Amino acid sequence: MNRVAAIAGSEFRIALRNRWVAIAVVMMALFALVLSAAGSAPTGQLGADKLSVTVASLTSLAVYLVPLMALLMAFDAVAGEVERGTLPLVLTYPVSRPEILAGKFAAHLATLAIAVGAGYAIAAAAAMWMDPRASEGFPALARLFWTSLLLGATFLGLAYAISAVARRPGAAAGLAIGLWLVFIVLYDLGLLAGVVADGGGAFTTAVFPWLILANPADAFRLYNLAASEATAAAAGIAGAANTIPPAQALASLLFWPAAAFLAAVAAFRKVTP
Amino acid sequence: MQTLTLSQVTKTFEGNAALSSVSLAVAPGERVALLGHNGAGKSTLMKIVLGLIPADRGEIHIVEARPGSHAARAATAYLPENVAFHPALTGVEQLRCYLRLRGEDPADAEGLLDRVGLGEAGRRRIGTYSKGMRQRVGLAQALIGRPRLLVLDEPTSGLDPVSRREFYALLDELAQTGAAILLSSHALTEVEARTDRIAILSRGHLVADDTLTNLRRVAALPIHLQVSARPDAADEVARRLAGERHNGTRVDLVCDHDQKLARLGQIAELGTLVEDVHVIPPSLEDIYAHFSGRVPS
Numbered sequence: 229m230n231r232v233a234a235i236a237g238s239e240f241r242i243a244l245r246n247r248w249v250a251i252a253v254v255m256m257a258l259f260a261l262v263l264s265a266a267g268s269a270p271t272g273q274l275g276a277d278k279l280s281v282t283v284a285s286l287t288s289l290a291v292y293l294v295p296l297m298a299l300l301m302a303f304d305a306v307a308g309e310v311e312r313g314t315l316p317l318v319l320t321y322p323v324s325r326p327e328i329l330a331g332k333f334a335a336h337l338a339t340l341a342i343a344v345g346a347g348y349a350i351a352a353a354a355a356m357w358m359d360p361r362a363s364e365g366f367p368a369l370a371r372l373f374w375t376s377l378l379l380g381a382t383f384l385g386l387a388y389a390i391s392a393v394a395r396r397p398g399a400a401a402g403l404a405i406g407l408w409l410v411f412i413v414l415y416d417l418g419l420l421a422g423v424v425a426d427g428g429g430a431f432t433t434a435v436f437p438w439l440i441l442a443n444p445a446d447a448f449r450l451y452n453l454a455a456s457e458a459t460a461a462a463a464g465i466a467g468a469a470n471t472i473p474p475a476q477a478l479a480s481l482l483f484w485p486a487a488a489f490l491a492a493v494a495a496f497r498k499v500t501p
Numbered sequence: 502m503q504t505l506t507l508s509q510v511t512k513t514f515e516g517n518a519a520l521s522s523v524s525l526a527v528a529p530g531e532r533v534a535l536l537g538h539n540g541a542g543k544s545t546l547m548k549i550v551l552g553l554i555p556a557d558r559g560e561i562h563i564v565e566a567r568p569g570s571h572a573a574r575a576a577t578a579y580l581p582e583n584v585a586f587h588p589a590l591t592g593v594e595q596l597r598c599y600l601r602l603r604g605e606d607p608a609d610a611e612g613l614l615d616r617v618g619l620g621e622a623g624r625r626r627i628g629t630y631s632k633g634m635r636q637r638v639g640l641a642q643a644l645i646g647r648p649r650l651l652v653l654d655e656p657t658s659g660l661d662p663v664s665r666r667e668f669y670a671l672l673d674e675l676a677q678t679g680a681a682i683l684l685s686s687h688a689l690t691e692v693e694a695r696t697d698r699i700a701i702l703s704r705g706h707l708v709a710d711d712t713l714t715n716l717r718r719v720a721a722l723p724i725h726l727q728v729s730a731r732p733d734a735a736d737e738v739a740r741r742l743a744g745e746r747h748n749g750t751r752v753d754l755v756c757d758h759d760q761k762l763a764r765l766g767q768i769a770e771l772g773t774l775v776e777d778v779h780v781i782p783p784s785l786e787d788i789y790a791h792f793s794g795r796v797p798s
Contacts, residue, residue, distance in 0.1 A: 234601035238590060245589040245626075313585035317642075320551045320579040321602045322571050501553050 231323045235331020236338075243301070243339045252297050252339055256347025259289050264354035279355040279365025283372050286351055287452045290344070290376045291445050295383040296408055298340060302387035303404040304397040305332050306496055311397055316501035326493045329388055333381070333489065340380040348373055372452055378481045382444045383408075385488025392495035415443050437472045447480035503562075504529050504650050504681035505550065510559030512545055512705075519545040521705045522559070527650070527681040532672065534692040535685040536789055537702035543685045544582070546702065547652050550683070551579055564649055575603070578648035582655040582685075584639030588628030592619055592638050595627060599642045613641040618667065632659035640668065644675070651675065653684040657691065669695045689785040701792045709792040713785070717758075720791045722783035724761055726754040728768055729777040738774050742767060750776075 243249050263285045309315040318328065352369055355362040387404055394400035419439055426432050440446045454474040505527040512520040520542045527533050537543045548554045550561060552569020566572035586595050596610035614623040617637040627635065636659045643651055651672075657665045665688075672695065676682055686692045692699065699716060701709040709716055730738040730750050739746040742764075744754040756764045761780070768778055783791075 230604065231602050234598050237601075238587070238594065238598040241594060242587055242589045312587065313581070313583065314587060316548075316551075316553055316581050317579060317584065317639075318602075319553060320574060320577065321599065322575040322604075323602050324571075501548075 231327050232331045232334065235323070235328055236334040239332050239335030240338060243335060248301055249339050249342060252301070252343035253346045255297065256293065256343045257350050259293060260286065260347040260351040261354070263289060264351050277355075277361040277364045278359030279352060279362035280368050281365075282351050282355045283365055283368040284453065286348065286369075286372055287449055290372065290379070291449050292412060294340065294344065294376050294380045295412055295445060297343065298336070298380045298383035299387045299404040299408055301336050301339060302332070302384045303391055303400045305329075305336075305388050306391040306499060307394050307397045307400040308391075310395050310499065310501070315499070319501055325496050329489070329492055329496055332388070333384055336384050337377065337381055340384075341377055344373060344376045344380070348376075368452075375448055375452060375481055378485055379444055379448045381485035382481075382488050383411075385485060385490075385492045388492035389488065389495045392492065392499050395499065411443060412445050416446065419446075440472060441476055441480045444481060444484040447477040447484075450474070451477035451481060502529070503527060504531075504564055505683065506560075506562045507546075507550070508560045510546070510549060510556045510561060512542075512549060512554070512557050514545075518705045520549070520556075520702075523702070523705070523707045524559075525700055525707060525710060527683050529649070529679040529681050530676050531698065532676050532682040532684070532696040533698045533700055534696040535683060535700050535702065536689070536692070536793075537685075538793065540704075541702040541793075542705045543702055544654060547579075547654055547683070547685065550652055551577065576649040578643040578645065578651045580639045580643045580651070580653045580656050582658065583632075584635055586627045586635065586638060589626060591626050592623040592630070592634075592641075595638060596623075596641055596645075600645055603646045605646050609645075613644055614638075616644065616671070617641045618664070633661065633664060636660055637664075640671070644671070647678065648675075648680060651680055651682045651684075653682065655686060656684055657686065657688060665691060689789060693785045701789060703793040713788075716788050716792070717783060720783065720788050721758060722787050722791060723755045723757060724783065725781040726756065726761075726764060726768070727779040727781060728752040728754065728775055729779075731774055731776055734774040738771060741771060 264282060266285070304311075306315075309318070319325075348369055352362070352366075355365065386407060387400075390403040390407060391400045394403055419436065423432050423436060426436075440450060450472060451474050454472075454477065503526040505525075507523055507525045510520055510523045511518070523542075523546060525533075525546075535543050535546065545554070549556045550563070550568055552567075552573060555569075561568045563573040564576050566576070590598075592614055593610045596613055597607035600607045600609055611620070611623060614620055614637075617640050619634060619637045619641065622630070622634060627638065630638070636656070640656065643653065657668055660668060669691070672682060672684075684692075684696070693713060698712055699709065700707060711719070728738060728742065728744065728751070730752055732750055735746050735750050735752060738744070739752045742752060742754060744752040747753050754764060765778070765780075768775055
């Protein structure tokens with residue numbers, strides 16, 4: 229445990245020095261402020277409190293931003309060490325490869341937690357300022373926070389895996405962007421195309437719910453919106469998938485970080501310094 | 502009881518033999534220099550000892566543990582060639598991390614940096630260091646926790662002559678406390694005085710493994726005698742010793758080791774015709790070239 233903490237301490241310091249912590253916090257804070265400002269218009273007869281509405285907007289934001297930050301932070305975790313030539317030495321220390329990855333993971337997840345926490349806190353403060361009833365939305369915000377970390381953890385693990393497979397930072401960066409496009413953008417477009425083409429047939433009823441659960445980003449959106457009163461405020465793919473029980477989405481969200489980390493360990497074990 | 506034992510270690514990369522049946526042992530307190538051309542297999546041998554890559558065949562023991570095991574890694578310190586660290590960390594921060602990885606007190610970092618002469622610079626980021634300073638950080642991390650085996654790949658590259666001497670003094674201290682040291686080097690002259698045994702790798706074969714004195718004897722390379730004759734007597738000296746006149750006063754003789762004293766006797770008999778004589782034993786370069794040329798087919 230001390231060894232994991234040693235790696236985590238160094239990695240967090242590196243994240244601070246490389247301005248990653250600052251960049252992530254500023255990015256999340258800016259987006260949260262913009263969303264709060266955009267959501268300050270009168271919400272009409274929706275009936276939901278301000279914070280719950282904000283949480284629905286933040287969910288849509290987090291689906292894009294949290295995986296992107298995780299991938300950018302972690303894509304050179306292994307490839308960068310290979311390129312700098314720092315990997316052989318650390319591998320001769322009495323520390324296992326899973327421990328090395330766990331240390332990096334802890335530091336990167338802490339960075340994400342600070343950034344996401346700062347962003348959501350700003351959004352919450354803005355909502356409270358505009359609507360005294362906003363405190364009703366706190367449970368939804370708390371749920372959004374920890375599920376955001378699960379989503380981030382998934383993409384950190386995936387980033388380590390591609391970093392170990394690519395072995396060069398340039399290639400790893402390309403793969404990271406590709407992974408983000410596929411999981412976050414193209415996957416949903418593909419599903420929508422499938423649903424439209426299928427016209428309510430077997431694909432929509434039997435296959436589609438499983439495909440939604442198979443993507444951690446969709447599972448994240450589904451779980452947060454299904455549990456929120458403001459589902460109607462955020463239409464889209466989740467609306468089409470409202471037959472899926474939230475518990476299954478949560479199971480997917482819990483499964484993915486573990487699977488991604490195990491994949492990363494398996495890929496890292498194959499790296500010969 | 503040896504600290505490091507390799508027996509019949511073989512490693513092949515895509516059909517090319519990198520190491521062929523290499524057997525080598527390093528005892529506690531022993532300093533062994535591993536010599537060889539680029540691509541002779543030095544780094545491969547070190548990586549196998551460190552457990553970074555597996556051997557195809559053969560057995561390796563590090564204090565009774567197999568390479569790469571937790572026990573072996575805990576007992577071994579490594580200094581890679583061109584050692585690198587993350588540029589954003591300071592020397593002290595980097596060493597604290599390494600100390601914690603070995604289960605030692607992180608507060609020792611400053612003391613270790615002082616020991617390698619990096620005291621004040623330890624608070625600056627490694628990105629600002631020269632190659633020699635990075636090499637010192639590398640050396641400092643190799644000193645952590647009294648290692649039983651040190652594997653040092655070209656440890657003095659990038660160090661100035663004074664730093665090299667300090668480095669070998671540190672190595673002597675470590676050897677005196679019982680650490681076994683395996684180091685590779687291109688600088689033959691510094692290895693000559695500072696190691697107990699020399700192992701020479703050539704195209705994956707271990708072609709020599711002995712003390713320098715024994716290697717000299719086995720190689721039986723000729724000894725050069727440089728005789729300085731009196732200015733007007735060079736021709737006579739050359740004729741009487743059957744040597745080769747080199748310039749106005751110098752006569753060169755070449756003889757085998759067992760003829761040396763007889764030849765010196767002949768020179769002494771010339772009396773005042775001779776002003777001085779230098780005995781030049783075969784250099785380490787000569788011995789190295791002799792052995793590394795001998796590769797079993």
